[in-house]
Amino acid sequence: MRTITQYLLLCCAALASGCSQQPAPTPAETLEARLRNCVEHGLVLFGHQDDLFYGKHWNRWDSGCEQSDIRAVAGDYPAILGVEIGGIELGDSLSLDRVPFRLIREGIAEHHRRGGIVTVSWHAANPATEGNSWDVENAAGTAARMLEGGDLHALTREWLARVGDFLASLRDDNGEPIPVIWRPWHEMAGGWFWWGAPYCSPEEYKALWRLTFEYLQNERGLTNLLWAVSPGFTDRCDTGYTDYYPGDDCVDLIGIDIYQYGTDEAFRTLTRQHLATLADMARTHGKLLALTETGYESIPNPAWWTETLLPALDDAPVAYVLLWRNAWDRENHYYAPFEGEASADDFKAFADEERIGLLGDLNALGE
Ligand code: BMA
Numbered sequence: 001m002r003t004i005t006q007y008l009l010l011c012c013a014a015l016a017s018g019c020s021q022q023p024a025p026t027p028a029e030t031l032e033a034r035l036r037n038c039v040e041h042g043l044v045l046f047g048h049q050d051d052l053f054y055g056k057h058w059n060r061w062d063s064g065c066e067q068s069d070i071r072a073v074a075g076d077y078p079a080i081l082g083v084e085i086g087g088i089e090l091g092d093s094l095s096l097d098r099v100p101f102r103l104i105r106e107g108i109a110e111h112h113r114r115g116g117i118v119t120v121s122w123h124a125a126n127p128a129t130e131g132n133s134w135d136v137e138n139a140a141g142t143a144a145r146m147l148e149g150g151d152l153h154a155l156t157r158e159w160l161a162r163v164g165d166f167l168a169s170l171r172d173d174n175g176e177p178i179p180v181i182w183r184p185w186h187e188m189a190g191g192w193f194w195w196g197a198p199y200c201s202p203e204e205y206k207a208l209w210r211l212t213f214e215y216l217q218n219e220r221g222l223t224n225l226l227w228a229v230s231p232g233f234t235d236r237c238d239t240g241y242t243d244y245y246p247g248d249d250c251v252d253l254i255g256i257d258i259y260q261y262g263t264d265e266a267f268r269t270l271t272r273q274h275l276a277t278l279a280d281m282a283r284t285h286g287k288l289l290a291l292t293e294t295g296y297e298s299i300p301n302p303a304w305w306t307e308t309l310l311p312a313l314d315d316a317p318v319a320y321v322l323l324w325r326n327a328w329d330r331e332n333h334y335y336a337p338f339e340g341e342a343s344a345d346d347f348k349a350f351a352d353e354e355r356i357g358l359l360g361d362l363n364a365l366g367e
Pocket of ligand 1: 084086325
C-alpha cells in the first residue's frame with residue numbers, strides 16, 4: 001500500500017534525479033506482485049505460525065536448534081512464516097508466547113533470505129487495563145478512547161511507536177526493509193478480543209484501523225507493510241467483511257480466520273461458503289484473498305489434510321493458508337503435524353499436491 005504522499009515524494013525524487021521512469025516498487029508492492037503471481041499460477045502457499053521458533057517438542061531459545069516441524073515431516077519449510085508480536089507494545093523482550101523478539105527478528109530475516117514470505121499478527125494488550133487481548137470486561141468504548149482526543153490516545157501512540165520500531169527494524173543483509181503481510185486488529189467480528197464487535201462499533205473499529213495505518217504508513221513512512229484485514233469466523237462474520245471493512249485505500253489483502261470445531265463436513269461447507277463470498281469481494285475491490293488462520297486443534301482426523309482442508313479450499317483463489325502454532329508448552333495446542341504425529345503421512349500427501357506450495361515451490365515460481 002503506497003499512500004498518495006509517498007507516491008508524490010517518489011515521483012518528485014524521480015523527477016529531481018532527471019529520470020522520467022516509474023518509481024521503483026516498494027518492498028510491499030514487490031511482495032504483493034509475488035503473491036498475485038502465485039494466485040495466477042493456482043499455487044496456494046502453505047504457512048505455519050511460529051514455525052522456526054518452536055514446535056511440539058522443542059524451542060529454539062533453549063536448544064539453539066534450527067528446526068521446523070513442517071520440514072521434519074514434509075522435507076521443506078513452509079512458504080509463509082507467521083509471527084506474533086503481542087508484547088512488543090509493552091516494551092517486553094519476550095512475546096506473549098514467550099518467544100524472544102531477538103529470535104523473531106532473526107527468524108524473519110532468515111526466512112526472507114531463503115526466499116520465504118512473512119506474516120505478522122499482533123495480539124495487542126488492552127490499553128485500558130494492560131490486561132491481554134482477551135481482557136474484555138468493561139471493554140466497550142476502549143477503541144474510542146484510543147482515538148485522537150481520547151484519554152488513551154497518548155498511550156496508543158506510544159504502543160504504535162514500539163510496533164513501528166519493530167516493523168522498521170526488519171532488514172535484509174543489505175539493510176533493505178523486509179516486506180511483511182501485516183495483520184493487526186484481527187477477528188474483530190467475534191467477542192473474544194477487546195476490539196471485537198460487541199465492544200467496538202464499525203466506526204470506532206475503522207477509525208482505530210485508520211489511526212494505525214496513518215501512523216505506520218504515513219507518519220513513519222514504512223514501505224514494507226502489506227495490510228491484511230481478517231474477520232474471525234462467527235455467525236455474524238458477514239458484518240466483519242462489510243461494516244467493519246476499513247476501506248480500499250488502507251487494505252491490500254482480505255482474509256478470514258476459520259477453525260474447525262465441529263464435523264469435517266461442517267468445516268468444509270463453511271470454509272467454502274466464506275471463501276466464495278470473500279473471493280467475490282476481493283475481486284470487486286481488487287484485493288488479494290487468503291485463509292489467514294485455520295486448523296483443527298490436535299488434528300483428530302489423521303486424513304484431515306487431504307480429506308478436509310484441501311477440498312475446503314476448492315478452487316477459491318487464495319494466495320495462502322496459514323495453520324496456527326504448535327505450542328511447545330501446551331499438551332494439545334497444535335495445528336500442524338510433527339515427526340511421529342498421526343496425520344504426518346497425510347500432510348506429506350497434501351504438501352505434495354501440485355496446488356500446495358511449500359518454500360521450494362514458491363521459489364521455483366520466481367518473481
Ligand atoms: C491463540 C493461542 C494462544 C496464543 C495466541 C497468540 O490462538 O494460540 O495460546 O497466545 O494465539 O499467539
